[in-house]
Amino acid sequence: xxxxxxxxxxxxxxxxxxxxxxxxxxxxxxxxxxxxxxxxxxxxxxxxxxxxxxxxxxxxxxxxxxxxxxxxxxxxxxxxxxxxxxxxxxxxxxxxxxxxxxxxxxxxxxxxxxxxxxxxxxxxxxxxxxxxxxxxxxxxxxxxxxxxxxxxxxxxxxxxxxxxxxxxxxxxxxxxxxxxxxxxxxxxxxxxxxxxxxxxxxxxxxxxxxxxxxxxxxxxxxxxxxxxxxxxxxxxxxxxxxxxxxxxxxxxxxxxxxxxxxxxxxxxxxxxxxxxxxxxxxxxxxxxxxxxxxxxxxxxxxxxxxxxxxx
Amino acid sequence: xxxxxxxxxxxxxxxxxxxxxxxxxxxxxxxxxxxxxxxxxxxxxxxxxxxxxxxxxxxxxxxxxxxxxxxxxxxxxxxxxxxxxxxxxxxxxxxxxxxxxxxxxxxxxxxxxxxxxxxxxxxxxxxxxxxxxxxxxxxxxxxxxxxxxxxxxxxxxxxxxxxxxxxxxxxxxxxxxxxxxxxxxxxxxxxxxxxxxxxxxxxxxxxxxxxxxxxxxxxxxxx
Numbered sequence: 081x082x083x084x085x086x087x088x089x090x091x092x093x094x095x096x097x098x099x100x101x102x103x104x105x106x107x108x109x110x111x112x113x114x115x116x117x118x119x120x121x122x123x124x125x126x127x128x129x130x131x132x133x134x135x136x137x138x139x140x141x142x143x144x145x146x147x148x149x150x151x152x153x154x155x156x157x158x159x160x161x162x163x164x165x166x167x168x169x170x171x172x173x174x175x176x177x178x179x180x181x182x183x184x185x186x187x188x189x190x191x192x193x194x195x196x197x198x199x200x201x202x203x204x205x206x207x208x209x210x211x212x213x214x215x216x217x218x219x220x221x222x223x224x225x226x227x228x229x230x231x232x233x234x235x236x237x238x239x240x241x242x243x244x245x246x247x248x249x250x251x252x253x254x255x256x257x258x259x260x261x262x263x264x265x266x267x268x269x270x271x272x273x274x275x276x277x278x279x280x281x282x283x284x285x286x287x288x289x290x291x292x293x294x295x296x297x298x299x300x301x302x303x304x305x306x307x308x309x310x311x312x313x314x315x316x317x318x319x320x321x322x323x324x325x326x327x328x329x330x331x332x333x334x335x336x337x338x339x340x341x342x343x344x345x346x347x348x349x350x351x352x353x354x355x356x357x358x359x360x361x362x363x364x365x366x367x368x369x370x371x372x373x374x375x376x377x378x379x380x381x382x383x384x385x386x387x388x389x390x391x
Numbered sequence: 392x393x394x395x396x397x398x399x400x401x402x403x404x405x406x407x408x409x410x411x412x413x414x415x416x417x418x419x420x421x422x423x424x425x426x427x428x429x430x431x432x433x434x435x436x437x438x439x440x441x442x443x444x445x446x447x448x449x450x451x452x453x454x455x456x457x458x459x460x461x462x463x464x465x466x467x468x469x470x471x472x473x474x475x476x477x478x479x480x481x482x483x484x485x486x487x488x489x490x491x492x493x494x495x496x497x498x499x500x501x502x503x504x505x506x507x508x509x510x511x512x513x514x515x516x517x518x519x520x521x522x523x524x525x526x527x528x529x530x531x532x533x534x535x536x537x538x539x540x541x542x543x544x545x546x547x548x549x550x551x552x553x554x555x556x557x558x559x560x561x562x563x564x565x566x567x568x569x570x571x572x573x574x575x576x577x578x579x580x581x582x583x584x585x586x587x588x589x590x591x592x593x594x595x596x597x598x599x600x601x602x603x604x605x606x607x608x609x610x611x612x613x614x
Contacts, residue, residue, distance in 0.1 A: 117463065120396075120451060120453040120463075125448055125449065132466070204467065207464065207465065
């Protein structure tokens with residue numbers, strides 16, 4: 081097990097989250113089962129007060145969880161220095177069989193909590209609180225994914241063996257790797273770039289035509305294609321190395337922490353894009369998607385201007 | 392206009408100690424009525440006022456104002472309802488002592504962020520109406536009890552609310568000022584405001600312009 085101050089902070093926060101989310105779960109179940117906004121009974125008035133408390137707990141968990149995701153990546157990067165073979169967070173993620181699943185679960189949970197907040201926002205704007213039951217029903221579902229993340233996080237940190245040699249990101253994200261990640265490199269670059277920019281054009285067109293469902297769907301695909309494009313193509317221009325495809329290294333100081341800006345703009349753009357199916361978030365999604373696309377496209381263009389060749 | 396249906400209000404002090412402030416009461420008030428709630432301290436008068444003003448929620452039952460179920464309103468909508476419909480006059484005036492008369496009167500307008508000229512116009516009208524114009528720049532803590540009461544009434548009136556709620560409004564006034572306050576109430580009633588006064592001051596019980604005198608005793612409506 082690895083127990084650096086950063087890991088300890090994350091684990092302590094996990095315990096606090098677990099405690100408060102359990103309270104929120106119990107209250108959510110009560111609200112979900114007994115909510116009747118038309119009732120004037122003692123139980124209903126009590127539930128109305130409890131719904132306020134529960135929503136506050138969930139909001140605060142999310143408020144801490146969002147920056148904690150960035151802190152988690154920072155922690156993985158930091159502890160990579162004590163694992164033999166690891167050069168960045170990618171090595172730590174791959175150090176145990178749980179890392180990749182934990183990473184996916186963490187991103188999934190951010191989206192889930194974001195959607196919960198969205199439903200909550202719509203609910204409190206409605207005088208009749210018509211989404212309260214759905215909101216807490218959704219939290220009951222989210223709780224189990226959230227708890228899975230906490231368990232997996234604890235398991236991962238417990239399973240890390242600092243005496244065991246791990247693979248570096250150069251090996252994990254290479255054309256010769258045998259993992260499922262290597263399948264990404266089977267896609268031809270021109271096809272990948274056509275998909276990436278084609279998808280972006282669909283987003284722009286659906287934005288101007290205000291076609292919310294096309295916009296939402298295009299954002300979903302944009303998230304997936306963008307991550308693949310970063311690993312397969314754009315990352316190499318950030319590193320200026322044709323063989324280096326790691327999606328984590330550019331989060332480090334050597335690359336001016338540009339990864340945090342790239343991922344934040346991608347997640348904010350696509351999250352708001354996905355949310356557009358329920359609530360008008362066209363503008364905010366478009367702003368972040370443009371920032372992301374400009375930022376990520378700038379690297380190959382600048383490289384070409386400077387060197388006169390593509391990698 | 393105001394319907395109180397099967398309302399109970401129980402305050403929980405701790406697990407084994409509860410206080411029943413209202414016990415399954417029913418009341419109906421019409422628009423433009425002046426209602427006096429009388430009863431001893433702790434009888435439940437102020438609780439009725441706080442329920443009508445959506446300051447608290449009943450334990451059971453409901454309060455309906457203009458067909459709106461205000462006891463079911465979420466907090467932000469309850470605030471909006473109060474801002475648009477209710478004017479408060481408190482026993483201790485609840486003015487901000489360090490602010491001037493005009494700033495105190497203008498306070499209820501702040502959340503709606505009105506046009507400055509319009510706000511000044513409203514201010515001039517209410518200050519004139521309640522005879523406090525000459526003190527508009529005075530700091531409230533330097534005013535007499537009667538003047539503070541007039542400022543409180545002007546503040547309650549500036550939003551032109553449909554309902555005016557007064558909780559023991561004459562408790563801190565001498566008889567002369569209390570009579571003056573009653574005259575102001577009469578004037579307000581003539582503008583078709585619904586006025587609900589909770590008091591144990593006998594001056595209110597035999598007034599000819601009062602529509603209903605309701606006696607509250609131990610959380611029940613006696614008469």
